[in-house]
Amino acid sequence: MGKQTSRTTAYLKEIDNSLQNRALRLRRSFSSILQASIAAGLAFWLAHDVAGHERPFFAPMSSIIILGLSSGNRLRRAVELSIGCSIGVGLGDLIIMGIGTGNWQMTLAIFVSLVVATFLSSSQLLINQVAVGSILIATIIPPGSAAGPERMFDAVIGCTVGIVVMALIPHSPLAGGRREVAKVLRLASSVLKDVAVALPRRDHESIFAALKQVRGSQGAINAMLEAAKSAKEDTRVSPLLWASKRRVRSFARILAPVDNVIRNTRVLARRAQVLSEDGDEVSQEQICIIEELAEITDHLADVYAQPEQNQEALEIPETVKRLRQLAARAGISIATDVLSAQVILAQTRSIIVDLLQVCGMSRESAVAALVPTSHSPAFPPEVVTDLKED
Structure with a gap:
């Protein structure tokens, strides 16, 4: 019963x-x-x-x-x-x-x-x-x-x-695009979480399952790009939306970094699978950074799932602060001398840069937030606050 x-x-x-x-x-x-x-x-x-x-x-x-x-x-x-x-x-x-x-x-x-x-x-x-x-x-x-x-x-x-x-009778120009961005970010977050859980156990099968999931992300990326194109056209055609042109342009600037987030997550998962199959390990610090990246990415997905931008002014500065802290921790010293571990670190650093750009920073400022791994970095560390115009 x-x-x-x-x-x-x-x-x-x-x-x-x-x-x-x-x-x-x-x-x-x-x-x-x-x-x-x-x-x-x-x-x-x-x-x-x-x-x-x-x-x-x-x-x-x-x-x-x-x-x-x-x-x-x-x-x-x-x-x-x-x-x-x-x-x-x-x-x-x-x-x-x-x-x-x-x-x-x-x-x-x-x-x-x-x-x-x-x-x-x-x-x-x-x-x-x-x-x-x-x-x-x-x-x-x-x-x-x-x-x-x-x-x-x-x-x-x-x-x-x-x-x-x-x-x-226009649509809300950004509602659909923001939902699609949220889907892509949530998918990246899910894969990063799976990788962070599977790495300590050397569970290459779980990582492979996550990799299959992220390999099917092209449809979500295409939907995101199509939504942005439609938003641009709506603001050109409808006089009622002309005041939204600046917001649509600002939104369009984050699409390439969002696309890069999912691509770099895919490479990270692929290398994590290789590392697990080889029986190698990454440091606990690398795992902690990947876990926090997954959490931050999921949080950004929640922000973009909201139909309007009001929440961003409150949430983005704190998110940038957290990403900067991760960037300062992601130095070469936390990776072992195993090639796969170093590749995972490189992709982690790339995802940090991508997410800082999603938050509105320029690529130069985002790269400069990273702890240097070169004796002559193209963008030396500096104190930067140049969030792009919303």
């Missing part, structure tokens, strides 16, 4: 977590849902009631396609979509009028359309729309009818409305 109750409790908790995640996803996507709904309705009204098109299905479709793009190039994609529609319908019209409709005629029309589109542009969106235009002419829209030119005009209406709605 007790086991049944325990399973029921676990099942109910799982349902509760699932509902919470679904509600959170809906809340985060609500502005996108609102944008798409308003744009589709407005595009249909303009094409149907104002322009007088009988079935303007491509007007709302184009607006949703444009709003659904997240690459940060929606203005260019809107032009490509409109041009692709025009070329596709025009080519389809010419070809189908000459050879008629049928199986092989459709195949030939699509082949010719794709050849022409690929010759004219490398944009996959434009190429796809050319093919779609030819398919419509060969199947639904009669060759030579007014529906072809109308579809071109509908595409322009839909794309234009999508851009206008994006400008008038």
